[in-house]
Structures are given as structure tokens and as C-alpha cells.
Amino acid sequence: MDWKSPNCRRSLTLRRTRAEPALVQEEAGIHVGISADLPEAARHAAEIFHQKYQYWLSKGRFSAWGRYKRQHFTVAVGGGNTLKAQYQALVQEHHADIEWFKHVRIFLLEESSGEKSWESAENSLVINLIMPLAEKLLGTRGIRRIADDLGLQAPVDMDDIIDHMISAMVNPINLAESKKALDNNNRALATRLARREAERYQRDIQNRLGTSMAFHYIISGIGKNGTLGAFAPYTPELEITEPGAIVLKQTSGALRIALNRGVMTNAECISLIVSGTHKLRALGRFEMEESTDFEQTVMETPLRMLRASREIAEKVYIFADEQALHFEETLFEYSEKGTPMLNKAETREGEEPEGTHILLMHGFMGLFSFTSFLIRLPSAWTVSALHRGSHAKTLPEAEIFPHYARVLRKAILKIWRQGRPVPYAGHSIAGVISDHLLLSIIGDYDGPIPPYEELSPENRLLVDALRASGIIQLASWAPSDGPHAGENIKSVISHYRNNTQLDYTGFSSTYRNKTDGLQLSDEATVTDDDNLAALGRFLDTPGSRPLVNAFNVLMRYLLNNRTVQQRMLNTDSPYVLRLVGNRLLKTASFYGLAKEVNAALHDPVEYQRRHLKALEIILAYDIPFLSIIHEDDFLVSAGRHREEHNFLVSRRKQKEGVKRESELKVPARYLVIRRERQELPVDPLNPHLMIMATSNEGNRMARQVTAAMTRFVNENVARAMADGAVKPQASVKKWLRDHPPAKQRRKPKVA
Numbered sequence: 001m002d003w004k005s006p007n008c009r010r011s012l013t014l015r016r017t018r019a020e021p022a023l024v025q026e027e028a029g030i031h032v033g034i035s036a037d038l039p040e041a042a043r044h045a046a047e048i049f050h051q052k053y054q055y056w057l058s059k060g061r062f063s064a065w066g067r068y069k070r071q072h073f074t075v076a077v078g079g080g081n082t083l084k085a086q087y088q089a090l091v092q093e094h095h096a097d098i099e100w101f102k103h104v105r106i107f108l109l110e111e112s113s114g115e116k117s118w119e120s121a122e123n124s125l126v127i128n129l130i131m132p133l134a135e136k137l138l139g140t141r142g143i144r145r146i147a148d149d150l151g152l153q154a155p156v157d158m159d160d161i162i163d164h165m166i167s168a169m170v171n172p173i174n175l176a177e178s179k180k181a182l183d184n185n186n187r188a189l190a191t192r193l194a195r196r197e198a199e200r201y202q203r204d205i206q207n208r209l210g211t212s213m214a215f216h217y218i219i220s221g222i223g224k225n226g227t228l229g230a231f232a233p234y235t236p237e238l239e240i241t242e243p244g245a246i247v248l249k250q251t252s253g254a255l256r257i258a259l260n261r262g263v264m265t266n267a268e269c270i271s272l273i274v275s276g277t278h279k280l281r282a283l284g285r286f287e288m289e290e291s292t293d294f295e296q297t298v299m300e301t302p303l304r305m306l307r308a309s310r311e312i313a314e315k316v317y318i319f320a321d322e323q324a325l326h327f328e329e330t331l332f333e334y335s336e337k338g339t340p341m342l343n344k345a346e347t348r349e350g351e352e353p354e355g356t357h358i359l360l361m362h363g364f365m366g367l368f369s370f371t372s373f374l375i376r377l378p379s380a381w382t383v384s385a386l387h388r389g390s391h392a393k394t395l396p397e398a399e400i401f402p403h404y405a406r407v408l409r410k411a412i413l414k415i416w417r418q419g420r421p422v423p424y425a426g427h428s429i430a431g432v433i434s435d436h437l438l439l440s441i442i443g444d445y446d447g448p449i450p451p452y453e454e455l456s457p458e459n460r461l462l463v464d465a466l467r468a469s470g471i472i473q474l475a476s477w478a479p480s481d482g483p484h485a486g487e488n489i490k491s492v493i494s495h496y497r498n499n500t501q502l503d504y505t506g507f508s509s510t511y512r513n514k515t516d517g518l519q520l521s522d523e524a525t526v527t528d529d530d531n532l533a534a535l536g537r538f539l540d541t542p543g544s545r546p547l548v549n550a551f552n553v554l555m556r557y558l559l560n561n562r563t564v565q566q567r568m569l570n571t572d573s574p575y576v577l578r579l580v581g582n583r584l585l586k587t588a589s590f591y592g593l594a595k596e597v598n599a600a601l602h603d604p605v606e607y608q609r610r611h612l613k614a615l616e617i618i619l620a621y622d623i624p625f626l627s628i629i630h631e632d633d634f635l636v637s638a639g640r641h642r643e644e645h646n647f648l649v650s651r652r653k654q655k656e657g658v659k660r661e662s663e664l665k666v667p668a669r670y671l672v673i674r675r676e677r678q679e680l681p682v683d684p685l686n687p688h689l690m691i692m693a694t695s696n697e698g699n700r701m702a703r704q705v706t707a708a709m710t711r712f713v714n715e716n717v718a719r720a721m722a723d724g725a726v727k728p729q730a731s732v733k734k735w736l737r738d739h740p741p742a743k744q745r746r747k748p749k750v751a
């Protein structure tokens with residue numbers, strides 16, 4: 001390593017912002033911080049490093065095991081580009097408030113005998129931390145003081161300082177002899193030498209840290225597939241949980257020495273810095289509860305080793321940048337009236353090649369509201385959050401939602417023809433899309449619902465797909481929710497004017513005549529006057545589009561301000577970055593949003609009638625249905641959802657001839673999510689945006705939602721498997737073993 005060359009020496013700068021990113025502890029126990037870019041994430045990681053060091057210095061070392069850990073703050077580091085940013089941040093931000101020479105001792109998580117595209121962790125450490133740190137300290141303290149601190153006699157130069165810093169601070173892994181043997185094609189000798197060095201390295205660490213090899217701090221990055229340290233998926237040595245240093249044979253023929261899983265999980269703190277596109281899949285597998293065997297999930301995604309227990313997970317800190325939140329983009333190709341069309345989707349591929357592929361349709365807030373689903377739904381599933389596309393902006397108001405429904409329909413049929421279960425979940429205004437999807441089966445919105453046998457082959461295929469895995473509606477919107485929101489607005493106004501208690505429940509009843517058929521109550525009745533006539537007239541004017549788009553430009557200008565971004569990140573949410581990065585407000589079209597709002601309310605009486613017709617179609621074609629809503633939803637009535645659920649259950653029991661809801665073969669389910677606090681928050685949007693996880697309570701809600709969705713879909717797919725409608729799904733079988741039906745869980749009666 002020629003670290004003395006001029007090209008290796010760098011003056012490193014990192015811009016400081018006043019607003020610090022927030023750290024949120026997820027339900028799994030991990031701590032997550034999201035920053036606008038990699039330098040910000042690195043600075044955040046460096047600050048936590050400094051905090052842990054200061055705690056050790058003031059308290060922790062006095063109770064540490066062994067003299068070495070009482071005298072030194074022990075750190076193990078991996079390799080990779082993202083760590084370089086953290087090194088830079090440590091030098092820039094904490095060169096003066098950490099006693100580097102006296103206290104910090106650094107070990108390596110891995111080293112290689114030589115691989116293509118391999119960057120030595122030691123080389124990176126020296127070039128990106130030790131050398132810039134030496135330059136920084138020399139500039140602030142002077143060479144004489146630094147020489148005294150290192151015990152060096154004058155004269156000394158920069159090279160002497162760096163040499164002694166490396167000697168004092170870094171504990172290397174030496175694979176030079178092993179590499180020489182490999183270069184001479186003596187693999188047996190190379191392996192013996194590597195094992196001898198691994199044994200030496202392990203003994204050295206154990207003599208200093210004890211047999212647990214528990215470092216104060218570990219710094220590493222992760223790969224897209226969940227690689228952690230030297231451990232890629234399906235590395236056999238992942239099974240070794242006793243802490244130690246091991247030799248890993250690479251497919252290239254090279255040899256690596258690595259600190260193993262036991263060392264990682266025994267550390268007092270594990271800091272993972274994450275950058276680059278498409279890392280969220282690996283992060284999601286860390287966060288989610290899996291339905292498969294835990295050790296198998298570790299083999300598939302080594303990062304999961306840090307989820308072995310709550311105690312281990314609570315020691316993990318993840319610092320990610322905005323790029324790490326991006327997924328791969330997929331395309332659904334179709335034709336509309338003979339014109340080729342493309343519809344994009346953000347997709348997280350599932351572990352099961354022919355497994356469930358769930359489609360998500362977002363509400364007014366954009367597809368970015370589905371971040372929690374993209375990472376938290378079962379890893380066996382493929383998850384696609386569909387974009388709306390720009391074509392709808394060119395359509396008349398009455399054609400917008402039927403167009404969306406056709407796009408969704410074509411995507412469902414394409415996946416179903418591949419032999420895969422394809423559940424559908426829609427949030428908020430996507431409930432209108434769901435209604436039009438169901439109405440597309442019968443063609444004539446005003447006509448009778450034909451028997452399944454009389455449907456066209458394609459419509460029977462769509463019904464088969466929906467029967468196999470079901471429809472999920474999340475706080476789905478219907479025109480009667482307009483009066484509901486109006487009632488809640490009155491409650492907020494009264495609260496501010498008269499200090500009355502907040503109440504977001506809306507009307508006591510949305511429907512009457514609930515047994516024979518649903519009819520709106522007098523309070524909830526919608527009329528033609530409930531449409532947004534003024535908005536419609538404005539959108540018809542030639543200047544509306546450039547005027548609304550000017551608001552887009554203004555919002556994007558504001559959101560390019562880093563201080564604004566980081567202050568918004570300080571809200572209690574690791575995923576809210578979707579709102580401030582180059583995602584939602586930087587890409588959303590407010591003109592398109594205005595068109596959608598107008599389309600949803602341009603004919604409220606007719607759209608409400610279509611909504612009730614869609615419920616009848618669900619009943620007629622035996623389509624499983626799950627409705628999820630928060631009890632305090634400001635925009636959508638939880639009471640309406642409950643009344644519709646009761647109606648569906650009553651009619652289904654009549655159709656199937658059973659007395660209890662639990663006996664239904666085709667489920668109609670309803671989940672109401674309740675708030676944790678007694679008082680009602682003034683902020684009315686979070687309950688409706690539960691799937692965005694915009695708070696810690698939002699994270700809890702998101703978990704409730706994904707758990708209910710997982711159960712609903714897996715049980716439906718299991719039934720379809722039993723009927724021969726879909727291929728056997730290994731993940732579903734495993735899920736059923738871990739979650740047997742209630743009848744199977746009951747203990748047999750003792751005679």
C-alpha cells in the first residue's frame with residue numbers, strides 16, 4: 001500500500017447543517033436514521049460514534065471486562081465505499097474531541113489474499129481515516145505536540161507520524177504469505193497459512209477482549225442482497241455462531257479471513273451505513289417478521305443475523321441516505337384502443353419466483369405512501385406499487401378512473417396468466433379504482449350482475465384471480481365520505497373557537513335499510529351540489545395547467561433547500577424522507593392531483609351508486625374482501641366501513657348458510673386500528689396516512705396493517721391451492737404451519 005504518495009493525501013471537508021437527522025427505534029429494536037444524502041448520513045453516524053465513545057470514556061470503561069477494554073475504545077471496521085464517507089465525517093467533525101492515539105484501537109472485520117475489484121479494509125482505513133486525521137491534527141496541534149503524544153523523538157516528519165499512528169491504532173490481518181503461495185499455485189499451503197493467521201488474529205483479539213470478542217463498536221456497510229461484512233447469502237460459515245476468526249474460500253480462488261457472525265452479534269454497538277440504490281429490500285428483510293425459518297432467512301439475507309434477538313437488534317444503528325430508499329422500476333405493457341401504452345411500477349422482487357405478486361394502488365398522496373409495504377410485506381412476495389402514469393391528465397373527468405381500472409385489470413391478468421396469485425390493495429381514492437375494476441367485469445354499470453358462467457372468458461379469468469387472493473381496501477374513499485369530512489371540519493373549527501372536544505367520527509350512521517340493501521342516511525346523502533364545479537371549470541381553462549405547474553416549481557425549489565429537507569426529516573419517522581427527497585413533492589404533478597380530485601367528485605351521486613354496485617359484485621362472485629381503517633380517520637368514515645362490513649358479512653352468511661362469521665368460506669373482514677393515546681391529535685391526517693408510518697405510532701399501525709394483509713392473502717391462497725386454482729406455494733405452507741387455523745389450535749377435550 002503506497003499511502004505516502006501525494007494522490008493518497010486528501011483535505012476532506014463536510015458541510016455542517018444545523019438540523020440533525022432523527023433516530024427512530026423501529027418495532028424490531030433497530031435504530032434508523034434517514035438523511036438527505038450520504039455525507040449527511042455519514043455525519044449522523046459519526047455523531048453516534050462520538051456519543052458512544054464519550055459514554056465509554058465517562059462511564060463504560062470502568063465496568064468493562066479486562067484492562068485492555070478499560071484503556072481502549074475498541075472498534076472493528078469493514079470495507080466498502082460507504083465507510084469512506086463516515087471516515088471523512090469522523091475526521092472533519094471529531095478530530096479534536098476524541099483521543100485517537102490514546103484510546104482508539106481499530107481491528108479489521110475482514111481481509112483478502114487478493115480479489116478483483118477488492119479494496120482492502122486496511123488500505124481504506126489508512127487512506128481515508130488515518131492519513132487525513134494526521135493532516136488535520138498536525139494542522140491544529142502542530143507536529144511537536146503530536147510527536148510528544150506518540151512518544152517520538154525529534155526530528156520527525158509526516159511519514160513518521162502516520163507510521164506510528166498506524167502502528168499504535170491498527171491491528172492488521174497479514175495475508176501476504178498466503179497470497180504469495182496462491183501466486184505460486186500452491187493452494188494447500190496458502191490455505192494452511194491463512195488458517196494459521198486466522199488463529200493468530202483470533203487469539204490476539206481474545207487476549208485483549210476475552211473469549212466473547214465483544215468490540216465496543218463495529219462499523220460496516222451492507223450489500224443490496226443483505227451481505228454483511230464478508231458474508232454473502234448462502235455462505236456456509238453463517239451457521240457458525242461461536243465468535244471467532246475464520247477462513248472463507250472464494251469462488252475466485254482467493255482466501256479471506258473474517259470475523260464471524262458471533263463477533264458481529266456480540267458487539268456492544270453495530271453501526272451500518274447504507275447508500276446507493278436498491279438497498280431497501282435488504283433493510284426491509286431486517287425489519288419484517290418472516291414466515292420462514294429464521295436460520296434460512298439468515299442464509300438468504302445475512303443482515304438478518306442481527307435480528308436473532310431483541311437484545312441484539314437494539315444494538316444496531318442504521319444510517320441511510322435517500323438513494324437507499326429506491327426500488328427497481330418495472331414496466332407493464334398494454335394497449336388502449338389500439339395504442340401501445342406503458343405503466344411503471346416500483347417493484348421489490350420476492351424470494352419465491354412463482355409466489356404471490358401483490359399490486360398496490362396509491363391514494364392522493366402518491367405511490368410513495370407504500371414505502372412501508374414495499375419493505376414490510378413478506379419477503380417471499382413480489383410487491384409492485386403502480387404509478388398512475390401521465391395519460392390520465394389528457395382524459396375527460398368521467399374517463400380517468402375507468403382508465404386507471406383498465407390499467408390495473410391488465411396488470412392483474414398478466415400476472416395471473418403466469419400462474420401467480422395476484423392480490424390487490426388500494427389506499428384512499430384508489431377505492432374508486434377498485435370499484436371500477438369490479439364494474440368492468442359486468443361491463444354495463446346499470447345492468448344486472450350476470451352469473452359467473454355467463455361472463456366472457458377474460459372476465460371469468462379476472463374473477464378467478466380476485467377469488468384466489470382477494471381485494472384489500474385501506475381507508476378507501478367513497479363519495480359519502482365528503483359529508484363525513486365536512487362534519488369533521490366543523491369539529492375542528494368548534495375546537496379552536498369554543499375549545500370543544502375533538503371528534504373525528506363524523507355521522508352516527510352512514511346507511512339505513514342495511515339488511516335489504518344499503519341506502520345513504522339523510523345526513524350522509526350526497527347530491528349533485530357536492531361536486532367540485534368550480535375546480536372543474538378552472539381545469540377546463542387554457543391557463544390552468546401552467547398555473548398549477550408553477551406551484552410544482554415553487555415546491556421543488558423549496559425542497560431543494562437542504563435545511564428545509566433536514567428539518568422535515570427530524571419528524572419522528574425514518575421513512576418520511578419520501579416526502580422531502582427527490583420523490584413525492586419533487587415528482588408529483590399537482591395538476592394531475594387536481595384532475596383526480598375533480599374526477600372523483602365530478603358526479604358524486606353516480607359514483608356512490610357505483611360503489612354500492614361494486615359491493616354487490618363482491619358478493620355475487622365470492623371475492624374475499626378485507627377493509628382496514630383507523631377509527632379516527634378524518635377523511636374517510638370508519639363507521640361507513642364498519643356498516644359495509646356488517647352488510648357483506650350478513651349477506652355472505654345467508655349465501656353460505658352459516659351462522660357465524662368465522663364459519664364463512666369466503667371471508668369479509670374488517671380491521672379498525674385504534675390510537676394509543678387517549679386524546680385525539682389535532683393533526684387529522686396521520687390516521688388516514690397510516691401506511692406511510694409518519695410517526696412511531698404510524699410504524700405500529702403499519703405493522704398491524706401488514707400483519708392483517710399477510711394473514712388474509714395467505715389464507716386465501718391456501719384455499720385456492722386446496723382447490724387447485726394456484727400452484728403450491730412453499731411460503732404459504734410454512735405460514736400455515738406457524739399460524740394454524742383456530743380449530744386446529746384448540747386443545748382436544750379430555751373424556
